[in-house]
Amino acid sequence: MQKIAAVIGTTGVGKSQLGVELCKALRGQVINADSMQVYKGLDIISNKMPAIERQGVPHHLMDFLDPEKEYNVTDFERDAALCIDKLTSEQQLPVVVGGTNYYIQSLIWQNTLSKSESPRRSPSPERYSEFDNVLTSELYAQLCKVDPVMANKWNPSDRRKIIRSLKIFHDTGKPQGEIIKEQQEQLKRHGLPAKYKSLIFWLYADPVKLNPRLDERVDKMIETGLFDEIQELRKRVVDGSVRLPGQDLEKYQRGLWQAIGYKEFDSYFTALEANNSTSSDLDKIRQECTERMKAATRRYAKRQVQWIRNKLLPTVRNSNGDVQVYLLDATNLDVWDSSVRDKAIEIATAFQSNDTMPAPVELSEVAASMLSVPPDAQDTHSRVLNWKKYTCPICRTEKGEEAVLNGEMEWQQHLKSRWHRKSTKHQKLVKERLRPLQEGSTPSAS
Template identity: 65%
Template sequence: MKKIATIIGTTGVGKSQLGVEICKALGGQVINADAMQVYKGLDIITNKMPMHERLGIQHHLMDFLEPEQEYKVTQFKDDCSNCIESIWHDNQLPVVVGGTNYYVQSLLYQNSLIKGEDVARSPSPEPMPDLDVLPTDDLYQRLQQVDPIMANKWHPSNRRKILRSLQVYYQMGRPQSDIIKDQHTHHERFGSQARFPSIIFWLYADPLQLNPRLDDRVTSMIKTGLFEEIKQLRQRVVEGQVNLPPGQVDEQYQRGLWQAIGYKEFDPYFTALEANALSMEDLDKIKDECTEKMKTATRRYAKRQVQWIRNKLLPTIWNAKQDDVKIYLLDAGDLSLWNTNVRDKAIEVARAFQNGDTLPDPTSLSEAAKTMLTQTELQDTQSRILGWQNHTCPICKTDKGDQLILYGDIEWEQHKKSRWHRKSIKTLKRKAAMDMNRPNAPPPTDD
């Protein structure tokens, strides 16, 4: 039976290394599923595995796109499916490796994407305006009009997601939220449907073990040429080879290669450097601040990757009607135990999967697996979107003086426990006490 293996996990956890090791042991080829590594060159900022570490294993869907081009998930799904067929034809095991988890999920399951043929079949009666030139505020107001449910979900400054929801509306003639409702109904009736038998290896490291490694990797990237790659990209913009989307810096870097962690974070440093108006001491201070921003962004990205797996991929696997996709968590926290805890276990399980032998219980491989793979009552993605509710904090305000809006129940619960919220409550109580002590202060009411 034709099967594939997949390796997922956070940035910096060793996915590429395990992919090569499995291919060497079982006879396979790697298919890249990292949205940044599809771009030509720029090996440091996109964290490509060096050629000598690939040990002759063929890698697909890597190093083929120009920096100014975009690569959509639908293109990945089609290209990856073609690669899988080709590798099967060579009687080898396709091993999909990457941290762009929505790429992986779109590949493994039917009905996880809005289909291109639907776009052509039912366009909106309204012609699509040139959305790219509109400021983010205008895009958000437009989305509030045509699809208030999705507008309620996205943060008003998240240009990329707002733009995507509007594109869906104009291309398909229906609000994206309506399509999600249909997908939700379909999943309730038929469950998630896998495209082919698959085994997933989730490389996991506790943040206390992983975060120092991520910080060290940022330092290493800077020493080995990160700045040279950033300069190359900035030069392409100066020479007009690529035009950044309109908007502020945070809005511009939400598409294509410009999302790569490092480019946006070091924008203040290179802007100051190119202006040639600051002392070396001031430049070094800005560089240090930008370095910390990159480390923080990297740690935050790793956290989001784990959240995606737990909140989106795991419920999809557990809610499936058929047991065609199996997931195994491998504890990659202690690198000195890599061969025992990761490599050997992965090869043993992958070989049994390939041969059709009995597979071990996924929760039996480690304590981390027992904790992270224990099934809980997790909502599927569609349910969370349809039940999404924003919260306005009656106490806290933004820098502009507006009431703070929290996007979703989780963010709201976290905010209520935050130092910001507690400090705002103390400030409000202190102000109320001062008002009560003022001469001629109005008496307290029962409200």
């Protein structure tokens, strides 16, 4: 089995640096796993490590694609696998570095769950035009009949997901809920085999310390030329060499449009291009956009950690020991060398020479707590199969219908909502008003 190392973690935590340090110590080369850094140019908006800091370590799958092109996870999987073959044959350690978590997941595991969940058959759109003029409520009723598991999972008004499940039933002749059940059983029996013997370093920093660092980084990006890159992109949109995503919302999550910064500064550049705002107005808009970009960066970092804990760690646990995750604490940059670099090199050296490696939870207290499974974490299969809809016994919708909440999270949010608190208060008042009457009319037993 070929061996690879990987460095994952949130944006701005030092992944690129550790990647280079590992390569220098271990005869390795970097394979980029960041969906933005595959593009040529756009160095600032995509957070590319400056060439000089790469210290001569080759970086593959970086800086090679024209911004007009789209690059997806299947492309990455294919290109990275070729790269790993080549490096392995040259006795170089492939070090996969990047923040696009699902790239790394789909590289390491044969059948990532998300992929097998929506089996892709040959698309035959004409067959589905039958859905076009059907009311969502009727489609939902159809789904309830053929696939009660998925009907229970989806919101009755979520037309897109209802149609997707119906399509799977039409394509495979099997309800999607049934397919998920079979996958779950297979997973229980065989685990989820990994394609590579993998050593993953998760670089982690306490958000309290990380967030100011992320804010500073946004300011630095602006100082060093972020706006030039955004303007260059906008020019390309105007002259038609790149197309803005269409109506399809999912498209915003593809290509370079998902780079944090482009969307966030839209109102600033629109005002600038219209050329009819005072400079103090422009300043104000720029400030707002900067704040928006900082907030988006923090949210992204938070999502990346959630993804590692809720998706990656449970998958690692099913991998029959071929994948190991070590958390390294990068909260305090003053002790980077001892708490990150040296530890990583030591572990990776043992990994390469098949020596005994330390237990991941023994590395630090942070490691012990972050590597534990969150109590409410469930694998994707169980989450669908155990899905629950809740009916609030107190609240009624405006139409006087029962309030149905889809899933635990919605239910918990509902319990804290103003709507629910108002209904509860109202119910209490009604009860209080009724009590004297009831007490008066019911003869006391004593």
